[in-house]
Amino acid sequence: MSVDDRAPARQGGRPRAFEEVLARIEERIAADGLTVGDRLPGERQLAEQLNVGRSSVREALRVLETLGVVSSQAGRGPDAGAVLTSRPAGALAGLLRLHLGLATLSLREVVDLRLMVEQWSAEHAARSGEGLAEMAAALAGMDAATGPGEFVAHDVAFHLAIAAASGNRLIVAIMEAVRGAVHRYAVDAVARLGGTSGLQADHRRIHAAIGAGDAPGAAAAIAAHLARVYPPGDVPGE
Amino acid sequence: MSVDDRAPARQGGRPRAFEEVLARIEERIAADGLTVGDRLPGERQLAEQLNVGRSSVREALRVLETLGVVSSQAGRGPDAGAVLTSRPAGALAGLLRLHLGLATLSLREVVDLRLMVEQWSAEHAARSGEGLAEMAAALAGMDAATGPGEFVAHDVAFHLAIAAASGNRLIVAIMEAVRGAVHRYAVDAVARLGGTSGLQADHRRIHAAIGAGDAPGAAAAIAAHLARVYPPGDVPGE
DNA sequence: GACCAAATATGGTCAGACCATACATCGCGG
DNA sequence: CCGCGATGTATGGTCTGACCATATTTGGTC
Numbered sequence: 001m002s003v004d005d006r007a008p009a010r011q012g013g014r015p016r017a018f019e020e021v022l023a024r025i026e027e028r029i030a031a032d033g034l035t036v037g038d039r040l041p042g043e044r045q046l047a048e049q050l051n052v053g054r055s056s057v058r059e060a061l062r063v064l065e066t067l068g069v070v071s072s073q074a075g076r077g078p079d080a081g082a083v084l085t086s087r088p089a090g091a092l093a094g095l096l097r098l099h100l101g102l103a104t105l106s107l108r109e110v111v112d113l114r115l116m117v118e119q120w121s122a123e124h125a126a127r128s129g130e131g132l133a134e135m136a137a138a139l140a141g142m143d144a145a146t147g148p149g150e151f152v153a154h155d156v157a158f159h160l161a162i163a164a165a166s167g168n169r170l171i172v173a174i175m176e177a178v179r180g181a182v183h184r185y186a187v188d189a190v191a192r193l194g195g196t197s198g199l200q201a202d203h204r205r206i207h208a209a210i211g212a213g214d215a216p217g218a219a220a221a222i223a224a225h226l227a228r229v230y231p232p233g234d235v236p237g238e
Numbered sequence: 239m240s241v242d243d244r245a246p247a248r249q250g251g252r253p254r255a256f257e258e259v260l261a262r263i264e265e266r267i268a269a270d271g272l273t274v275g276d277r278l279p280g281e282r283q284l285a286e287q288l289n290v291g292r293s294s295v296r297e298a299l300r301v302l303e304t305l306g307v308v309s310s311q312a313g314r315g316p317d318a319g320a321v322l323t324s325r326p327a328g329a330l331a332g333l334l335r336l337h338l339g340l341a342t343l344s345l346r347e348v349v350d351l352r353l354m355v356e357q358w359s360a361e362h363a364a365r366s367g368e369g370l371a372e373m374a375a376a377l378a379g380m381d382a383a384t385g386p387g388e389f390v391a392h393d394v395a396f397h398l399a400i401a402a403a404s405g406n407r408l409i410v411a412i413m414e415a416v417r418g419a420v421h422r423y424a425v426d427a428v429a430r431l432g433g434t435s436g437l438q439a440d441h442r443r444i445h446a447a448i449g450a451g452d453a454p455g456a457a458a459a460i461a462a463h464l465a466r467v468y469p470p471g472d473v474p475g476e
Numbered sequence: 477g478a479c480c481a482a483a484t485a486t487g488g489t490c491a492g493a494c495c496a497t498a499c500a501t502c503g504c505g506g
Numbered sequence: 507c508c509g510c511g512a513t514g515t516a517t518g519g520t521c522t523g524a525c526c527a528t529a530t531t532t533g534g535t536c
Contacts, residue, residue, distance in 0.1 A: 013497090017520065018300070030339055042486065053521040055293055058487090062256070062297045066304040067329070069336045074487035075529030081486065086342035088333055091305070095329050098307045101268055104324035109408040116358045120350075170347040251528090255489065280517060291490040296519090312518035313498035319517065 017052045021060035024050055029084070040070065040082040067091045088170070092177030100181060107185065108235045114178045115226050117171055118159065122218035124166035126210045131165030135207050142200060148190040152183065155190075158203060162210070189229050198228060255290045256297035262288055263298060267322070278308065278320040305329045326408070330415030338419060345423065346473045352416045353464050355409055356397065360456035362404035364448045369403030373445050380438060386428040390421070393428075396441060400448070427467050436466060 025040065040046070043061070047054045061082055064070040068087035073080050099105040125131060138161060141154030156179050163175040179186070190196060202225035209217035263278065278284070281299070285292045299320055302308040306325035311318050337343040363369060376399060379392030394417050401413040417424070428434060440463035447455035 016518095026336065026339060035341060044486085047521095055296075055522095056520065058293075059297060059300045061487095062300050063304045063332075064336070066301045067333050067336055069340060072487060073529090074485095074527070076485045077530045080529070084340060086337060086340060088337055088343075091329065091333050094301075095305050095326055098264065098302070098305055099324065099326055101264060102307065102322060102324060103273060105326075105408055109406045112358075112406050113408055113412075116354055120354045168347045168350050170343055170351055174351075254487095282517085285490095293491095294489065299518095310518065311498090312496070312516095314516050315499045318498075 017056035018059035018063070021046070021050055021052060021057055022063060025060060025064065034084055036084050036086050038084050039078070040084070042081055066094070089173040089176035089180075092173055093180040096177055096181040107182065110178055110181050111226075111230050111235055113174070114182065115223065117163070117174050117178065118222045118226065119219045121159075121163045121166040121168075121171055121175065122206060122210060122222045123215040124168070125162045126213050126215040126218040128165055128167060129211075129213060130167075131161045132207070132211050134161035134164070135210070139200070139203055139207060142196065142203070145196075148187045151190055151196055152186045155186070155199070155203075156183075162206070165210070185235075186229070193228075199225070202228060255294035256301070259284070259288055259290060259295055259298035260301060263302070272322055274322050274324050276322050277316070278322070280319055304332070327411040327414035327418075330411055331418040334415055334419040345420065348416055348419050349464075349468050349473055351412070352420065353461065355401070355412050355416065356460045356464065357457045359397075359401045359404040359406075359409055359413065360444060360448060360460045361453040362406070363400045364451050364453040364456040366403055366405060367449075367451060368405075369399045370445070370449050372399035372402070373448070377438070377441055377445060380434065380441065383434075386425045389428055389434055390424045393424070393437070393441075394421075400444070403448070423473075424467070431466075437463070440466060 025046075028034070028040075034040075040061075041049065043054050043057045046057045050057070061070060061072060064082075065072060068089070068091045069084065070082045071085040071087070072082050096105065096110060100107065100110070135158055138154045138158035141157065142151050145151035145154055159179065160172065160175055163172045166172075190199070193199065202221065205221040206218060206225060209215075209221050263284075266272070266278075272278075278299075279287065281292050281295045285295045288295070299308060299310060302320075303310060306327070306329045307322065308320045309323040309325070310320050334343065334348060338345065338348070373396055376392045376396035379395065380389050383389035383392055397417065398410065398413055401410045404410075428437070431437065440459065444456060444459040444463060447453075447459050
């Protein structure tokens with residue numbers, strides 16, 4: 001019951017050139033106090049500074065891009081080159097997608113994480129009292145939706161508003177990634193349930209509990225909602 | 239209160255070559271039913287099959303490696319080349335480390351995630367009743383530890399045993415990554431507390447509650463333990 | 477001042493070469 | 507026949523240099 005450990009990472013030979021580049025870029029970020037929006041030197045310049053080939057620099061930048069820390073744009077000007085960014089959700093989404101594809105993770109495990117994060121978010125949103133307007137807007141959007149796809153889009157906005165109200169950016173990123181991973185399942189579930197009135201009743205209960213500052217009530221409402229969407233034993237990949 | 243969105247990902251120009259390679263490799267994994275331990279074709283062979291340069295293939299493989307899905311080994315033989323693996327924890331750890339370095343995430347946000355995951359794990363461990371022997375071994379290791387570093391190593395083993403007992407590999411990976419991110423803080427905290435008797439008392443309460451199948455008790459014991467380690471207002475980066 | 481053309485800096489990509497590594501194979505000696 | 511070392515070879519790792527695509531900057535022209 002642990003993650004499979006075959007092919008146990010790289011053994012400790014010499015570090016690869018791009019790993020050295022990675023470490024140097026991290027040092028530089030820390031030392032220079034770089035933050036989101038700042039630019040890294042160009043690929044050719046970094047290669048010369050670090051005495052490596054440009055391809056090694058590019059591999060390091062690709063890693064940073066995968067982790068949602070830089071974003072590269074060609075061309076010239078202040079926004080070109082490798083710019084520091086903060087998009088952890090993309091990395092998490094890719095991770096879930098690939099490991100689900102490898103059957104290294106089951107949808108059930110992802111759904112467990114979703115329940116955990118949603119309950120926590122709802123409790124904290126109830127205590128902060130923020131984001132109620134965004135949630136209301138999403139509720140209206142779901143009421144007006146004409147198909148499962150549109151409904152789910154507003155549903156995602158509703159749940160992300162709750163996560164954002166919790167005040168924790170990491171939780172928001174996890175929620176984004178999880179919703180991306182279960183998106184197809186969500187659309188199917190809406191179609192399968194034959195209607196959205198039950199879901200909307202759940203949503204309104206959640207919204208009311210958060211608005212009333214009732215943290216336990218919000219958590220319970222979330223649990224009931226997710227139990228409807230993911231009936232026990234009905235999640236593929238168990 | 240959301241993740242910063244400056245430099246908003248790549249706009250929708252032509253996809254880059256390595257992205258196409260990535261998509262093709264994913265397709266191939268799904269179509270051929272590849273799983274952990276299987277080998278991908280060599281870089282030169284993939285490049286020829288997909289009509290791209292070898293550097294594009296390498297960038298795609300670097301992304302997959304970053305996400306913990308492949309592991310590359312030079313040389314010859316069955317374990318050489320790009321082998322499918324499953325090491326999501328490394329990717330998560332890198333993500334936390336880099337975003338903490340960028341001050342895009344605060345330690346408080348990571349600690350929130352830790353509390354969430356630990357409580358959930360303890361509840362589920364109490365219901366499954368597994369892993370008690372591993373937890374006991376870690377307790378003994380902490381008793382025998384001679385310094386903060388050694389103590390924390392066994393402490394990590396204790397908490398990972400709880401996560402593993404929950405039966406959710408994604409949770410295990412998150413726990414691993416979170417512990418990696420807060421490792422330095424944990425060692426400092428042990429030194430600062432001036433002794434480990436309080437921590438061990440917490441651990442034994444947690445262990446007893448899990449052994450007794452007392453899920454709420456286990457969750458409460460975890461919460462009390464983490465409140466001791468992370469006193470409110472005392473976590474850097476708030 | 478407005479506008480268009482050329483220069484330029486940047487990432488994106490490819491081709492080819494060479495190195496380091498580690499298994500596979502072969503051949504020799506016992 | 508077995509053991510073992512030398513050689514072969516396939517693999518990833520790295521560098522170089524070239525060229526393309528793109529977008530800004532620059533500067534000239536009206």
